[in-house]
Amino acid sequence: MDKQTLSKDGTPLAYRRTGQGPAVVLVSGAMSTGATLAPLAARLSERFSVIVHDRRGRGGSGDTPPGAVAREVEDLAALIDAAGGEASLYGISSGGALVLEAAASGLPVRRVAVYEPPFAxxxxxxxxxxxxxxxxxxxxxxxxxxxxxxxFLRLTGLAPEMIANARRSPMWAAMEAIAPTLAYDDAVMGDGLVPRDRLASVTVPVLALAGGASPEWLRRAAEAVAGAASRGTYRVLEGQNHMVEPGALAPVLAEFFAG
Incomplete structure (x- = not known):
């Protein structure tokens, strides 16, 4: 990340902006930084001005306790302001729940796309x-x-032997470093159920995506998100799972964000 802006509470947010065109902010899920979205940003930057950032408590961004969903919404407001005052949002997994809440909170958002927000x-x-x-x-x-x-890894369904292997791997220290942010992702998921009343108040177009190779419950959750939003659309990306390929995702997002 090569740029920085300040959230409302003074927390520094590290971000990178690439490309030209209408602004799009990409939001990562749990246990990840903005770097995980760089391949998707590269593809979208051919048509859009794309911002990826390290959510608070991760990577190059700071943190200011106590954490709250409202603080992360304010973070997105700061990034939208840095983008020129209006942007479309994309969020994956719990990042999807966050961008939906941001839209429901009245941020200046044009369109919202989410991929498999894990509502249970x-x-x-x-x-x-x-x-x-x-x-x-x-x-x-x-x-x-x-x-x-x-x-968290158990919650995602990872097998015990794979978790044991992860604990012995070089990446484990980095995962422990951002472990406190798991509380932020948990908070944004609320009670774990689709926030239908909040989504009904979102007036901008919402695209809810899921992978055809993902568990059925994730597809049904995405479909429920689209059904609850006043202008929602549901779409399945065949052959994809929760680790969606940027090459399969980018054309769909580009079409949607172009309006």
Whole structure:
């Protein structure tokens, strides 16, 4: 990231802007920085001015406690301001839940696209999310960052042996470094269910995407998001899973953001 702006509470946000055209802000999900969206940004920058950023507490961005969903919405407001005062938003996974909340909060947003926001209406439901939240809060409160990361990986369905291998890998230290931000992603997911009342207030076009090779509950959640938004559209990217390929995603986003 080579630029910086300040959020409303003074938190420095690291971001990178590439390309020319209407502004688009890309928002990553849990346990990731803006760098994970660089390949997608490169493809979209042929037609748009694309901003990727490190969400607070990650990468080159700072953090100012206490964390709250409203602070991350203010972060997006600062980035939209840096983009010229209006932008379209794209968010993947829990980043999708964040951009939907930003649109519902009245930010100057043209269009919103999300990929597989993990609302659990058709998966584990609110009970599993509540148990995860309790355990995550306890682990982070006791400084057990590694255990917090493991809780998240379990929530995603990663097999125990793969988690054990991850703990022994060189990447584990970097994962522990941003483990406190798991609380931010958990907060933005709310009770874990599709926020239908909030989505009904979003007046801009919303595109909810899912992968054809992803679990059915993620596809149904994306479809529910589109159905709850007043101007929602649902689309499946055949052959894709939660780790969506930029080459499959970019043309669909470009068509949508071009209006």
């Amino acid at each position: 209406d058709y998966g584990g439901g609110a009970g599993e999310r509540a148990e995860y939240r309790r355990n995550l809060t306890e682990a982070l409160g006791q400084g057990r960052r590694g255990d917090a990361v493991e809780l």
